[in-house]
Amino acid sequence: MTTNPTSDKSAASGLSPEKREDIWALLIAAGVLLVSIAAPDTVHNVFKNLLYLL
Amino acid sequence: MSIIRSLIVPGWTRILPGVLLCVVFAFVVMNIDHMLHRYYKADVASTKIPDLKRRLALATAAGKTKAAVKLSKSLRKHQKALKKAGGKVGQSWNWATFLYQKAQFKYVAMLLIGGILIRNIFGIPEIFKPGVAVGRPLIKPGIIILGVHYIWSDVLRVGGTGILLAAVFIFGTATAVMWLCRRSGVPDGLGGIMGAGTGVCGVSAIIATSPVVGAKPRDMAYAIGTILLFGTAMLFVMPYLGQALGISQSQFGTWAALAILNTAQLIAAAEWYGDEARNTAVLINAARIMLIPLIVVFAVWFYGLKGKGQDIGFWSTMAKKFPVFILGFFVLILLNSLHLDALGGPKTAGTPFWAMNAVYKWFFAIGFAGIGLSISIDDMKKAGGVAFLIGSGAAMTKMILGLIAVLIIGRELMRVTGGQ
Numbered sequence A: 001m002t003t004n005p006t007s008d009k010s011a012a013s014g015l016s017p018e019k020r021e022d023i024w025a026l027l028i029a030a031g032v033l034l035v036s037i038a039a040p041d042t043v044h045n046v047f048k049n050l051l052y053l054l
Numbered sequence B: 001m002s003i004i005r006s007l008i009v010p011g012w013t014r015i016l017p018g019v020l021l022c023v024v025f026a027f028v029v030m031n032i033d034h035m036l037h038r039y040y041k042a043d044v045a046s047t048k049i050p051d052l053k054r055r056l057a058l059a060t061a062a063g064k065t066k067a068a069v070k071l072s073k074s075l076r077k078h079q080k081a082l083k084k085a086g087g088k089v090g091q092s093w094n095w096a097t098f099l100y101q102k103a104q105f106k107y108v109a110m111l112l113i114g115g116i117l118i119r120n121i122f123g124i125p126e127i128f129k130p131g132v133a134v135g136r137p138l139i140k141p142g143i144i145i146l147g148v149h150y151i152w153s154d155v156l157r158v159g160g161t162g163i164l165l166a167a168v169f170i171f172g173t174a175t176a177v178m179w180l181c182r183r184s185g186v187p188d189g190l191g192g193i194m195g196a197g198t199g200v201c202g203v204s205a206i207i208a209t210s211p212v213v214g215a216k217p218r219d220m221a222y223a224i225g226t227i228l229l230f231g232t233a234m235l236f237v238m239p240y241l242g243q244a245l246g247i248s249q250s251q252f253g254t255w256a257a258l259a260i261l262n263t264a265q266l267i268a269a270a271e272w273y274g275d276e277a278r279n280t281a282v283l284i285n286a287a288r289i290m291l292i293p294l295i296v297v298f299a300v301w302f303y304g305l306k307g308k309g310q311d312i313g314f315w316s317t318m319a320k321k322f323p324v325f326i327l328g329f330f331v332l333i334l335l336n337s338l339h340l341d342a343l344g345g346p347k348t349a350g351t352p353f354w355a356m357n358a359v360y361k362w363f364f365a366i367g368f369a370g371i372g373l374s375i376s377i378d379d380m381k382k383a384g385g386v387a388f389l390i391g392s393g394a395a396m397t398k399m400i401l402g403l404i405a406v407l408i409i410g411r412e413l414m415r416v417t418g419g420q
Helices: A007-013 A017-038 A040-050 B002-007 B012-061 B065-084 B094-102 B107-122 B126-149 B152-183 B188-199 B203-213 B217-245 B249-259 B263-273 B275-289 B292-302 B314-321 B325-337 B352-356 B360-374 B385-409
Strands: none
Touching: A017 A040, A017 B002, A017 B126, A017 B325, A017 B352, A040 B352, B012 B065, B012 B094, B012 B107, B012 B126, B012 B360, B107 B217, B107 B263, B107 B360, B126 B263, B126 B275, B126 B325, B126 B352, B126 B360, B152 B188, B152 B249, B152 B275, B152 B325, B152 B385, B188 B217, B188 B385, B217 B249, B217 B263, B217 B385, B249 B263, B249 B275, B249 B385, B263 B275, B263 B360, B275 B325
C-alpha cells in the first residue's frame, strides 16, 4: 500500500516492507479478535464510548 | 527468532513520533465527528418529535396498535438523541445538519482535508515524517476486521462480478497505457510502472512492478506523483459527483473500486459516501489487489523481460507479490458465514464480532490521518511529461467507463447483504 521509510534496509532483514506490513496487519487483527473473544463488552465500550470525550 | 527479528521494522524508533501524531490527530477528529453526529441527530429529532407525537396520538385513537408501537419506538429513539445533546424540542442545530449531512463533512473529510492543510501550510517537523508514512498501512488491520460484515454469498456475487469487472478494467488500462507509452517513446521502466499503477492499486503496483521493469527512482516519483494527484482529485470529487448523479451506495462502491487506484484513497472515498458503499468497495478491492502479482507477470511478458539477477518466474512472482493480509479478511468472512454462536455477528450485542465491529473505524481513522498528513503538494508537482498525460488520461477514461458500467449493472447486484 505504501513505501516504508526504511525500505532500503528491508532486503537485509529478509521480508519486503509490504510483506512486513501484511504480517503486522494479520497479527493486529488476530489480537483484536482474541481480546474481543475474551471481553467483548469491554472492547465495545472502549471503542464506542470511552474514547469519545466530546 | 529470525522471523520475529525480520518483523521488527529497521529503525522503528524513528517512526514512533509520526505514528503517535496520526493517532492523536485521528483521536481529535473522531471526537469532533462524534460531536457533529450527535448535534445532527438532535436537530433531526427536534424537528421530528412533534410530528411523531401527533401521529402516535392519532394511531392510538384509531386503535392501530402495530403502527402505534412502531411510532412509539421511533419517538423514543429521537427523544434519546435529543437528550444526548442536552436539548429541547424546538431547539435548532442547523449548522450541524449542514456540516454533517449536506456538506458531508465527516471524519474522512476532516482527516484528509485537515491533514493536507497541516502538511502543506504549517508543515510537519522532520521528526514526524517517517512515521506519518507508516500511519497509512494501518488501514490494513481495519480491512481484515471488516471481514465480519460479509458472508460467502456476498463474496461470490459481489466479489465474483467485481473481480471480472476489475480484471477487464485493470488489464485493459495497463495494456493501453504501456502501449501508448511505448509508442510515445517513454522509457520501458516508466511506461511499465505507469501501466501497472493506473491499472491496479496505484502505489502498491508501482512498487511491486518497479524492480522487474527496471524503473529508476525518478520514474517511480513520476508515476507515484501521477497516481496520487489523480487519486487525491477523485477522492474529493467522486463522492459529490456520486451524490449529484444520485447513484446508490453499492453503485458508488463499485465505481470507486474501479476508478480510484490507491487502496487507502478508495476506502476513504467509499467510507465518505456511506457504510454500504464502503462494504462493496472493500470487497471488490480485496478481489482487485489479488491481481497485483498477475499485473507484474503481465509487465514481464509485455516488455519481454528476462531476469537480470532476479527470479521473475510466474510462481515466484505470484508468491512474492501476493498481499497476504487479505487472507485474514477471507478467514473472518468464513467464520462469519458459519454463524458460530461463540463469535456471533456484527449486530448481535455482547458477541466478539459485535465488539470487533466497533474497532475497525479507529484503524481507518489513523490510516486516513496518515494519508492526509502524507499528501505533499511538492511530491505531486513531480508528476509531469508525456507519461503523466497518458497515465491521467487512462485513469480518467477508466473512471468514465466505470461509471457507465455501474449504471448498467444497477443497484442490486453489487449490494453487500452481510446475511441480512
